[in-house]
Amino acid sequence: MAETVRRIEVSGPQPYTVEVGSGLLTRAQIAQSQIALIHPEDLPARFVTRVQATLSPVVTVVVPARDDCKTMQVMAGVLSHLAAANLPRDGAVVGLGGGAATDLAGFVAASYLRGVAFYTMPTTLLGMVDAAVGGKTGVNLPEGKNLVGAFWPPRAVWCDTDTLETLSPEVFREGAAEAYKHGLISDPTLLRRVLDPEFRPGGALLASTLADAIAVKAAVVSRDLTEQGERAHLNFGHTLAHALEAVTHHRLPHGEAVGYGMHYAARLSRVMGGEDLTGHTLAFLRWQRPTPLPDLDFQAVNTYMVRDKKADSLGVRFVLLRDLAQPYLARVPEALLRQEFEGWQADARGLPETPRAQEGT
């Protein structure tokens, strides 16, 4: 308990604090007296017990694991639980779990009685670095991911690093993709630290690296909550990533798709005249060791890229890098998208499936 807790302030219309450290599940404090706790069924029971002992929720709602909880049907059921428990408008909703459960819990908080206080306790690396900060909440539709939701920032976020110790090494490396992305678009010191052997559950660099990766997102969303401009930079690597998730019917985990997508975006950045950052993105892929991809057809993948939620009536804009920490938005000619797709696929095929290779460049 003597360990340092790192604090990141998120400013904007409704400021809040993200705390990162050990033992936070038993130290969280909430102003509201009546609390609904929402967590996925596969969360280790000891985490649920700790939070229940700390917050004494009036109702605990268990939801399906992973993205299975992100449906309108599950949401309707959760809302009914809250209403049956008479959660008042000055009550609060707490989401405990991975990004899927906290996305659902946030949309429930945004919608119940037209909005109650929301708090989040992410228990995965992706949940901490990406989902917990920024106020995006929502569920999926049969027609696509994250098509429904609200901007509903939490009042506080607690990232208890103890919860990461249950993650397998594969899931931990998967989740590191968003932290590495924050290194590329904003804080190059993260690139070396994310690949350091001490960036692991229980490792000496875990909390500090995590806190700095979260701080990148916090700074961006502080300046642009509703994605009018700069916030789009956080989508670096995500246009291809979402398409890869769709063509593989979500068998490719999000963090691995982002790993692949960052390398594609680095290749596009280079061909559009930017510095060559592909050494970094390849180094990350060698470290992450993602699931190998099947042979993919550019046309099939491009159909999904065009349909991406970030597209407006004029089509897709990619987030590219002029250099490290210099992101910008650009439309890329289709001939170049196709050419770099072929090169990217060749690079992906050449990845070793053996343990961590040495860093490139």
Next chain:
Amino acid sequence: MAETVRRIEVSGPQPYTVEVGSGLLTRAQIAQSQIALIHPEDLPARFVTRVQATLSPVVTVVVPARDDCKTMQVMAGVLSHLAAANLPRDGAVVGLGGGAATDLAGFVAASYLRGVAFYTMPTTLLGMVDAAVGGKTGVNLPEGKNLVGAFWPPRAVWCDTDTLETLSPEVFREGAAEAYKHGLISDPTLLRRVLDPEFRPGGALLASTLADAIAVKAAVVSRDLTEQGERAHLNFGHTLAHALEAVTHHRLPHGEAVGYGMHYAARLSRVMGGEDLTGHTLAFLRWQRPTPLPDLDFQAVNTYMVRDKKADSLGVRFVLLRDLAQPYLARVPEALLRQEFEGWQADARGLPETPRAQEGT
């Protein structure tokens, strides 16, 4: 077409204009090029055709009539229709119909892609005076009405008075309750005008009275969008009204419940030391001729009043009147709630079931 269109400005973080007049369905203009139109199945086809010719929606979604459309299940289906039609984030949702359909359409607009532009075309008196202005959107749960939703103001509201000509006299008089309420809490000139024979579909006082009744709500929500304070005054008469709707399983229409509820609130106001305004509320009831009530047990009704959505952890506060246009919030001792309930029930039993009686006081 030479008729005057009345305009009411709603200020606040996102200002918008309410237009009231004849022929507006064919004159509405919307900045967004891709539009989803949502309307109830029982809306006269000629209104739908007019709006389709005016706005050329990319998708029209028909929903069940009245409150049957205000469910999470219907909402999920509407959202899927929008996604299947690829409505983009710079598209718009237009709600055409009564308050239920526009409440649903607004919540769909608030949630689809985390929020797209919303416009509303109310076609009932209640929809125009109450639901269309103020940004409250949402659906019901099996556990209660309006328990889920968002504050999502429209970009514009068109109240085409031609649509009111399809309403039966009973439904028109029902809807007049909210206009009369606005007279009591803010603009006493409305009291005489709402009861005037020219306040009827096609009548000489229709548009002007409607516009002034809407202006009362517009002024209140301009100052208090999310119901932190003054907006609660709009709930005058609604605490008993919601309870009456619940105990009658919603067989009592909302406007009639509000008519009864205003008289109860006027009795409470008098016993709590205010001016005697019961002559006004009785005059309205004699004009409205609501469905007679069964014998009601105070305890049963009070249980619902205590559970009202407006209650916080401390219990129910009633909106009372010191005098015309002088609303305030107060907790009322249960002994007085019971005593005035008995008196109110006696008054309600004494209402004539014959055509309009002369005004009291």
